[in-house]
Amino acid sequence: MDKSIKVDTLVIGSGGAGLTSAIWAKKSGAKVLVVSESYPTRSQTSMAQGGINAVLSSSDGDSIEKHIEDTLKASHDLADEKMVTKMCENAPKAIEWLDSIGVVFSRDDEGNIAQRKLGGTKYNRACYSQDYTGLKILQTLYDNCLKEEVDFLYEHYLVELIIYEGVVGGAVFLDIRSGELKEVFAKSVVLATGGYAGIYHSYTTNMYSSTGDAIALCIKQGVKVSNLDFIQFHPTGLKNSSVLISESARGAGGKLLNQDGEKFVDELLPRDKVSLAIWEQIERGNQVFLDIRDLGEKFIDENLPQERKLAMFYENIDPIDELIPIKPVAHYSMGGIEVDENLMSDVKGLFAVGECSDARVHGANRLGGNSLLEIVAFGMIVGENSALYAKDKSLVECSTIESVKSYIDEIFEFDCHDNFYKKRDELGEILYFKVGIKREKENLLGVMKFLEELPKLGIIDKSKTYNNTLVDFLKFKNSLVLSKEIVNQALGRLS
């Protein structure tokens, strides 16, 4: 393929948000290209377990109004009611669409889509596929992209956005396989690159590649971002590995106990409250466990098979008859690229959707099951909006590839002997303990000092093809940009 490519709509990221947007942009008549650093089926969406929220029936007293109310309450009333209403009202349509394209949802005895309870609500509202919900959704979306003949470029890493006089023009990518830079010019761009909880390295449920790259680029390139300090800590990460045990285990009746076998919190409160209660137990020197023994082997194997496997594989315990040791870990980033009601940023033609965006639907604390909902419900909308936007626009072909090349050359030329991976681990630990569940000014200033005193770092591996160290390093640099902004915003929140 040519080094510069021209399309109507460029979608960056191939998780649930990117693939949904791509299908809907293509259906709306745009020539669409999805570019991603990984293969779609390896995106973080594949890890989602518990479910996707939608009110499909009022038989148990649930309603769209209650979904809105629960979302706003969990958010500490910091979400935008108009955007929350838009998401919750579109939820039944999103599920209907997923069902129609082939997502294999679990069913009840009458053949209806089964729903279960997650935290922060009294209602069985989360639709699920056993505890492989994200994986099933993602695989079906990818199948449908191929059916719709959406074009893909895999293993291409976003290095810079092309923005000229407040209008988006495309993006520059590093082809990881060849080491070459490529420019994609587009009339509209959808950023769908996921969140940044991965920067809490070793203390996160996320893939380590979730470093919020597009958000960091937006900060560097002057695109508006917001609420970056709103990071959600999930109550039940496995104690040793931080791997997630889904909230659906507590929704089904799993209990939280301390080492004396005492229950110390209502398990189905919103995540921030449960995480705080666990953190306070740990501060007192207690160990905390999730107990799902009462659910029984048959129920666990039918509804939570992955949770059992994860506990056995990563913690070496079988939750059928043993307690699961847990700790709260960084799980989800509520903040991101600020978007308006059409999901467009303050740069014309630059849209953002999913975990990389701040569409103001989660406020300070996301309700379980609302992220998969956001990526699909808003993915459908942004797909249509980005295609519509592109219709009467011309390409802004403003090349920036030479400046990106100099930036990469400079990294290669720097004679580095330090190991940045060690600093990446240190950053994860310092963020967890100092920009975690409880925040104090002194700790935040300590993190800023750590960031400011880092020596100049580079890479030892100078190979051109498949240089994953270079990609990890670019991600580490983005983590530093984000960390500074998170600390600044957290400090602003305290004063």
Ligand SMILES: Cc1cc2nc3c(=O)[nH]c(=O)nc-3n(C[C@H](O)[C@H](O)[C@H](O)COP(=O)(O)OP(=O)(O)OC[C@H]3O[C@@H](n4cnc5c(N)ncnc54)[C@H](O)[C@@H]3O)c2cc1C
């Ligand atoms: C373990 C776990 C369980 C979860 N369970 C649930 C649940 O049950 N219900 C729920 O609602 N939510 C859940 N979530 C949250 C939810 O899964 C995510 O918020 C959501 O899937 C994010 O989707 P996304 O498309 O925005 O991003 P992602 O799925 O993270 O996709 C991002 C894409 O961008 C690409 N990308 C990133 N950076 C670059 C770059 N620089 N260049 C090129 N491409 C790039 C990636 O390769 C990837 O393809 C869970 C999260 C985790 C970690």
